[in-house]
Amino acid sequence: MPVLQEYVAALTQPMLGGGATRYDEVVGPDGLLRPPWKRLAAVVAGIGAEELQRIDDQIVRFLSDDGVTYSRPGERPTAWRLDPVPLVVDAVSWREVEVGLAQRAELLNAVLVDLYGERTLLRDGVVPAAAVLSHPGFVRVMAYGSRDDPRPLVVSATDLGRDAEGTWRVLGDRAQAPSGLGYALENRKVLSRVLPELYREADLHRVSPYLWAFRSALLQSAHGELPDPRVVVLTPGTHSETAYDQAALATNLGFPLVQGSDLTVRDGWVLLKSLGRLERVDVILRRVDAAWCDPLELRGDSQLGVAGLAEAVRRNRVRVVNGLGAGVLENPALLAYAPAICEHLLGESLRLPTVPTWWCGDPDALAHVLDHLDELSVRALDSVPSPVLDTRPEVLTRRILAAPHLYVAQERLPLSQAPTWSDGRTAGLATPRPVSVRAFTVRYGSSYRTLLGGLGNVLDVAGSNRVVASKDVWVLKSGAGEPDQGLAEVLPVSSGRSLPATVPRVLEDMFWVGRYAERAEDLLRLVLAAHVVVEDYRSRPRTGGGLSLQIVMGLLARIAGRHPQAGDGDHDYDAEFRSLLLDVDRTGSVAQSVEALRDALSGVRDQWSADVWRIFGVVDRARATMAEDPGSHQAAESAGRMLTGVLSLAGVTANMIRDPGWHMISVGRYVERGQQLRHLLTALTERHGLDVDREVLAAVLAAAESSVTHRRRYRDHVRPAGVLDLLLKDPDNPRSLAFSLARAAEHLAAVPASTGSTRPERLLAALVTELEETDVARLVAIGGVDRPHLVTFLDSLGARLDRLAEAVADLHFATGPAPRRFGSLPILEEVP
Structure with a gap:
């Protein structure tokens, strides 16, 4: 039986926890489909449980390939969850919302x-003044700063929900740094791919015109008549819980994503530290809370903001969207007075009612709250965002009575419900779950325009209102000729260039993208080479092959940390491989390198196409398969698939514009290749006998991807001199040190600030010269049981590559002293 038909049949009396009747978004009180779903019934009728499960699996894979994550404070990023059943709203119902949100x-x-x-x-x-001034969103240093700006609010978000009667109510406002639009865009992109027939049949409003309107609104927000205003998106960085959302929004709008360290203030102007010059910034779409935006006038311990930003705003030399201090609009105490505020400021009646709210600083409201405490949710006002306090009633009562003005209570609404597959997929059923909608509004032209759609949230049924999944919100058109988003055309926008994104921080991230990509690739190749030796000789530890096995695994030990003690004969090599491939917390492991690569790419996410995140989809699925299968063969299978994913980064990089960031990726890659080769060649520093040395040399060539080249050149004569010549001095072997240094020099010379005589270039030139003068015959010369000249050469090489990397960082990444925590300065006692 189709999933929707089963859902309708099960909802003769739609009820959820606590016996509260809920409005159902699909089924009416007469048991029939509501109007928007009637239009889709013919297509939906063919979707059964098996098909919906396949669609859900596709959604998980697509989101993984796009690298969509969300991280709760203090937790690692987790996969974004999108329910396959959209939240569908007809034009008539949404028109009420649209008008109410504009107001x-x-x-x-x-x-x-x-x-x-x-x-x-x-x-x-x-x-009441106490209801406003006690909220941390009120920024006192910006008082009277809005007199010259009649439109300080450019973009806002409002959380909505339907009550038991189906009436839309406002649950809260988001104006500090409204998040979620990037996730809404991703939800729409994915759902349109997995449900193409339903998407076409629905005739819903597409989102792209709204993005152009948003972009136009930001460009028009600049002070004065600027022909080409420069706009940036200010992010707190990759550790923000909505880092993906910020990067996706910047990418879709076409504006660079910057951090506070990328900006500086000079003479009241905000400037971007572009390479070799400072670029003026006219508009900042901020995703950093106001308190952290300026360590001079706000939080002194902030390293996320820009010193002097508040003064630049007061002098009208930069427009911050939304303005510093907009967070006061998120004060839940304002909801208690919303009707009166609307009458006072607009002379209108409030169109969208709010969730019933009581500010405890009012004696009558306090009495009501204390009498109905078990029916209400209590929020604290002295933190942002205002958290719901989950504690015992007697404890809560004491806290409220101690400082009533710091607390707000809200009615627990039985929010509307919608079919959700995420919770019921194991039983093959779509289950009803409460939902809310985050709607977005932007100041466009002379009025506010609401996105026809939004971000749907599936809430926990336990009453905590914790978001457990998301939904795409489909607003259907009233007629076939209606333009998308009601925008027949978008206001003209500047066609001039946007700000270059090659700030020093971006170069640093790109450098480490190259290094971590090369490190992960080389480690995986070594794991695969070592696995072959393990499979051949694990059962013969006392043979020459067993000694070869110890040496090869020792290479992994040198690069990736711990390794079983040699000679005990009971090595758990399978556990070692699993640790290398799966243990993110293990220093030097493949897993840690991959995660470091993911972090580095996240810092410059707006620079990359979506293709790059498919790398991690491939890698994550390979790791998941290995975690489920303990078999020895699975280590090689998963490592091979992970290597395929990592190698695909080179294909994505090949299609990048040849800007300084692209060159710096290559510099990092070739510097790291030299270091990894240096580690690999330590296997040649000692003699172990002819047969053992041949096995080790074969593994070294395999790990360096040079086996075929060596075989064609030297046939089957694997000797140290030939291997060293191929891996150190051959200028035509892409895996050799000579090739790597030559390419690194070319890319380094193309980076701004390189003059031909800078310290990194001098160090690299000296290293190239020393390599050219190195005699391979001298390196392979024996001195006792080892090759002392090779040991000295490799030690020197490692130290010189480290110095080269440090010199590159000092010249190309450094932007001055690190931010200083003003709040940590000692307080001097007053001298009498």
Whole structure:
């Protein structure tokens, strides 16, 4: 039976926890499909449990390939979860939301102007002063800063939910740094791929015109009549819980993603530290909370912001979207006074009702809250965001009575429900789960425009309102001729160039992308070569092959850390391979290198196409397969698939524009290749007998991807001199040191600030000269049981490559002293 038909049949009396009746988004009270789903019934009727499970699996794979993650504070990033069943809203129902959100954005803008200007809301007693001034979102240093800016609110988000009667209610506002639009775009892209027939049949509003409107709004936000305003997206960095969302938004808008360290303030102007010059910034779309934006005037311990930004804003030399201090609009206490605020500032009745809210600083409200504490959710006002307090009623009562003005209580609404596959897929059923919608509004032209769609959230049924999955929100068109997003055409935008993204931080990230990619590749090749030796000789530890096995595994020990003690005869090589491939916390492991590569790429996500994230989809699936299969063969199988994924990065890199970032990737790759080759050649520093040395040399050639080249050149005569000549001095072997140094010199010379005489170039030239003068015959000369000249050469090579990397960082990455924590300065006692 089709999944939707089963869902309808099971909902004769739609109820969820606590006996509260909920509005169902699919099924009406008469048991029939609601109007938007009737239009889709013919297509949906053919989707059964097996088909929906296949679709859900595809969604997981696509999201993994796109690298979509979300991280809760203090946790590692986890995979983004998208439910395959969209949240469908018809045009008539959404029109009510659209008008209400446009009014609400006007209202929020007016509140922002008033609270940072004349403060009539506080002066006339419409809102108690304590309810506003006790909220950390109110930034005092920006008071009266909105007088010259009648439109400080450019973009906002509003969380909505339907109550038991189906009435849309406002659950909260997001104006500090409204997140979620990037996730909404990803949801739409993925769902349109896995449900193409349903997507076409639905005739819903496409999102792309809204993005152009958003881009136009940002460009028009610049102060003055600028022909080519420069816009950047300010992010707190890759450790932000919504790092993907910020990068996706910057990529879709076509504006560079920058961090606070990429910007500086000079004479009241905000400038980008581009290579060799400073570029003026006119508009900053910030994703950093206001408190962290300026260590001079706000939080002194912040290393995320830009010193002097607040002053630049006050002098109207940069436009910050949304303005510093917009976080006060997220104050839940304002919801308690929303109708009165609307009447006072706009002279209108509030169109979208809010969730019933009581500010405990009001005596009557306090009495109501204490009498109904078990029916309400209590939020604290002295932190951002305002958390829901989950504690015992008696403890909560004591906390509220100690400081009533710091608490707000809200009614627990029985939010509407929708079919969700995420929880019921194991039983082959779509189960009803409460949902909410985050809607987005942007100041476009002379009015606010609402996105026809949004980010749907599936909530935990336990009453915590914790988001457990997302949904794509489909707003259907009222007619075939209706333009997408109601925008027949978009206001003209500048066609000029955007800011170059080659700031020093980007170069540093690109350098490490090259290094980690090469490190992961070389480690995987060595794992594969070692696995062949292990399979051949693990059962013969006392033979020459057993000694070869110890030497090859010793190479892994040198590069990747711990290794069983040689000579005990009971090595658990399978466990060692699993640790190398799966243990993210193990220093030097393949898993750690891959994760470091992922982090480095995340720092410059707006520089890459979506193809790069498929690398990690391939790698993650290979690791998952290995985690489930303990078989010895699986180590080689998974390592091979992981290597295929890592190698594909070279294909993506080949299609990049040849800018300084691209050159720096290659510099990092070739420097790391030299280091990895140096580690690999330590296997040749000692003699172990003819047969053992041949086995080890064969493994070294395999790990260096030079076996075929060596065989063609030297036939089957594997000797140290031939291997060293091929891997050190051959200028035509892409895996040789000579080739790597030559390519590194070419790419380094193409990076701005390279003059031909800089220290990195001098160090590299000296290394090339020394290699040319090195005599392979001298390196292979025996001195006792080892090759002392080879040992000396490899030690020197490692040290010189380290110095080269440090010199590259000093010249090309350094932008001045590290940010200093002003808040950590000692407080001097006053001298009498």
